[in-house]
Amino acid sequence: MLLRTIGGWAPVPMLATFALFASLPFWIKGVGLYPYLGVEVMIWIIYALGFNLLLGYAGLPSFGHGAFFGVGAYAFGLAQFHLSPNLWLCLAAAVLAGGLAGALVAAFISHRRGIYYALLTIAFGQIFWFVAIKWHSVTRGEDGLLNIKRPAFLDDLNVLYWFCFAVFVLVVVLLWRLVNAPFGRVLSAIRQNETRARFVGHHVWLYKWLAFVISTLIAGLAGGLFALAQQSAYPNVMSLHQSGFVVMMVLVGGGLVSFWGPVIGAVLFFLARDLLGAYTEAWLLWYGLLFMAIVLFKPFMFEASRLHKRFGQHVVLEDVSLRFEAGKLSGIMGPNGAGKTTCFNLLTGRYAPDRGKVTFEGRDITGLPPRAIARLGISRSFQVMNLFDDYSALDNVRVALPETRARGFSMLGAFGGETDVLARVGLAGKEHIKAKSLSYGDRRALEIGVALAAQPRLLFLDEPTAGLGMEATARIAQLIAELKRTITIVMIEHDMRFLFGLADHIYVMHWGQVIAQGAPAALRANPWVQRSNLGQLG
Numbered sequence: 219m220l221l222r223t224i225g226g227w228a229p230v231p232m233l234a235t236f237a238l239f240a241s242l243p244f245w246i247k248g249v250g251l252y253p254y255l256g257v258e259v260m261i262w263i264i265y266a267l268g269f270n271l272l273l274g275y276a277g278l279p280s281f282g283h284g285a286f287f288g289v290g291a292y293a294f295g296l297a298q299f300h301l302s303p304n305l306w307l308c309l310a311a312a313v314l315a316g317g318l319a320g321a322l323v324a325a326f327i328s329h330r331r332g333i334y335y336a337l338l339t340i341a342f343g344q345i346f347w348f349v350a351i352k353w354h355s356v357t358r359g360e361d362g363l364l365n366i367k368r369p370a371f372l373d374d375l376n377v378l379y380w381f382c383f384a385v386f387v388l389v390v391v392l393l394w395r396l397v398n399a400p401f402g403r404v405l406s407a408i409r410q411n412e413t414r415a416r417f418v419g420h421h422v423w424l425y426k427w428l429a430f431v432i433s434t435l436i437a438g439l440a441g442g443l444f445a446l447a448q449q450s451a452y453p454n455v456m457s458l459h460q461s462g463f464v465v466m467m468v469l470v471g472g473g474l475v476s477f478w479g480p481v482i483g484a485v486l487f488f489l490a491r492d493l494l495g496a497y498t499e500a501w502l503l504w505y506g507l508l509f510m511a512i513v514l515f516k517p518f519m520f521e522a523s524r525l526h527k528r529f530g531q532h533v534v535l536e537d538v539s540l541r542f543e544a545g546k547l548s549g550i551m552g553p554n555g556a557g558k559t560t561c562f563n564l565l566t567g568r569y570a571p572d573r574g575k576v577t578f579e580g581r582d583i584t585g586l587p588p589r590a591i592a593r594l595g596i597s598r599s600f601q602v603m604n605l606f607d608d609y610s611a612l613d614n615v616r617v618a619l620p621e622t623r624a625r626g627f628s629m630l631g632a633f634g635g636e637t638d639v640l641a642r643v644g645l646a647g648k649e650h651i652k653a654k655s656l657s658y659g660d661r662r663a664l665e666i667g668v669a670l671a672a673q674p675r676l677l678f679l680d681e682p683t684a685g686l687g688m689e690a691t692a693r694i695a696q697l698i699a700e701l702k703r704t705i706t707i708v709m710i711e712h713d714m715r716f717l718f719g720l721a722d723h724i725y726v727m728h729w730g731q732v733i734a735q736g737a738p739a740a741l742r743a744n745p746w747v748q749r750s751n752l753g754q755l756g
Contacts, residue, residue: 266480268436277409282343288456290441295363316438324430362452525574552727597674618671659690
């Protein structure tokens with residue numbers, strides 16, 4: 219999801235990252251570190267960003283990725299020794315070698331998924347490492363390629379730094395554009411629901427193959443820069459534990475949920491190495507413990523802490539705390555007047571809480587207006603339907619499309635946009651009927667469709683079956699069951715059978731407070747729930 223931008227193209231985190239590294243040579247000595255550290259960090263960020271395209275965006279776990287970094291390093295050195303000392307030719311050789319090795323491996327593994335995919339990447343990584351050690355006549359065995367030369371103009375460390383910075387900027391910008399282009403969007407869609415992506419016409423194998431190849435092209439480039447900076451290439455960079463470093467950088471920084479996670483993870487890794495390493499040889503143990511903590515106790519996608527809301531003298535919410543896990547459907551239930559819809563209104567920006575805090579993917583969004591929250595990837599439906607009654611069903615969803623929002627102030631272009639949302643919510647063939655002319659059940663479906671058209675990562679549904687008969691309720695249940703496979707959902711619902719059949723975790727509210735929470739099976743036996751007559755499900 220695009221963050222706040224300047225000039226329409228550059229997100230603020232990108233500009234902040236560039237500003238940090240552009241200023242680094244002027245202050246790094248003052249904090250007791252050395253300028254070459256910046257070169258190392260930028261090279262590994264390039265490597266980690268490329269790896270995150272594969273792990274974070276495509277959802278493909280490659281645990282032998284160091285092989286392609288190493289192939290790039292060796293290709294740089296071998297091109298210099300046997301072809302030409304030309305810098306650009308050597309870097310091109312590094313990129314092409316990494317990409318060709320990746321293309322070969324991807325051709326064998328892209329039809330696999332999950333643990334088999336991961337194990338195959340480890341196996342191929344170990345093969346490359348073994349070849350680097352044993353093919354002594356080419357790779358010079360365990361000693362590696364030594365005495366790789368830098369061009370004369372790069373012997374000055376300051377010039378080397380700015381050269382690497384220029385490459386770093388180019389890679390970051392290109393990858394940012396890539397993940398936000400249609401290719402990146404489809405790649406993320408495949409990660410979320412490969413079957414659905416296949417059945418809407420996407421060549422899943424080819425996307426996975428391309429993601430792997432692009433990632434290894436970038437790994438090869440990073441390896442070439444590494445050989446240039448270190449003036450050597452050696453088998454250790456292909457080892458399994460070196461491959462593990464880039465995985466840790468991506469996960470520790472939050473790369474699975476953010477493009478910028480690898481930047482944070484790489485910076486933390488090298489700070490741990492140089493700062494903690496000055497006091498203990500066990501610095502990697504502490505970084506590993508941080509990695510384990512993040513994997514085992516990953517932050518929730520959305521958290522609300524101690525929310526309080528008063529209207530006049532009437533306290534509507536008091537000390538409400540909620541946590542919603544990514545990929546799950548969370549429910550909120552309770553009698554009329556419990557504060558459920560008011561809670562939704564605080565979470566989605568309709569009202570600001572009097573006190574308390576709301577965070578989305580680690581970012582504080584407390585009190586942000588609805589437009590800002592919507593741009594972060596959060597969408598909602600309403601208990602009392604909110605539609606554009608004089609618009610057709612198709613135009614209702616077109617208004618919510620991200621591309622409409624992006625060019626909403628255009629006074630010359632045509633109003634349009636293609637979407638399959640109406641078909642998803644069961645309104646195929648009714649695209650041109652005005653919203654006010656649809657049946658009540660179809661209006662309910664359109665209410666969800668408008669929320670879906672915004673392409674949210676987190677979807678709030680406020681009583682989506684209110685007023686519906688059994689047949690329409692079953693249709694909405696089928697739709698939500700399908701949606702929960704790809705979107706994190708939070709839902710208020712009075713139909714307890716409906717909610718308990720879909721939810722992974724449920725909060726029970728009463729008089730503006732959370733009185734119970736847990737899995738549906740646990741709540742059935744909860745005395746608080748039974749006492750409020752909400753647990754009698756038959």
